[in-house]
Amino acid sequence: QQQVKQSPQSLIVQKGGISIINCAYENTAFDYFPWYQQFPGKGPALLIAIRPDVSEKKEGRFTISFNKSAKQFSLHIMDSQPGDSATYFCAASSSTFGNEKLTFGTGTRLTIIP
């Protein structure tokens, strides 16, 4: 019930293309869904986050789409750039725990090729 499933495990996208990473969860108590970007040897950094009261949130080139009924959410990176090459983690938490106890997905290694 605490799992967050993430796919694909790795992704190669051409520069300028759209990168799409998907996550699915089971615990209906989850009400906060952040995405983190992690570069090698560094800690994760928050990219963008969404709550279930909206179906989409956009910040610059990054968009989260959220489907509450399907218990799925995805990250779209528009106009992907080589600098976006990193590992991306989706996560989920419940306000029951103050939205602090994150359950992470398994990660997606994104490579943007010229």
Next chain:
Amino acid sequence: GAVVSQHPSWVICKSGTSVKIECRSLDFQATTMFWYRQFPKQSLMLMATSNEGSKATYEQGVEKDKFLINHASLTLSTLTVTSAHPEDSSFYICSARGTRNGLGELFFGEGSRLTVL
């Protein structure tokens, strides 16, 4: 914005020794900090929740006697890996809740890579 700092960023030690890793919130107070462990090419796994002035709460399967957590002040939590063994080699990351642009957010440290020989 809020910054979480970890020290050391990397450490190599001999099997059987103890290693202490510090996690500091640089410009905000954090009553709660979190410690994660990340093995190569794997996800972050929550080890424990560090509470200022009280005992840490450990996740299932994490040995509290092996991974000692001390949260003595509102800006500092330490993780001590006692009697470290090669299987403890991992990337240890802490996080704490701060604010950015007026909104609460979990900030992560840069991580500490432990290699046990």
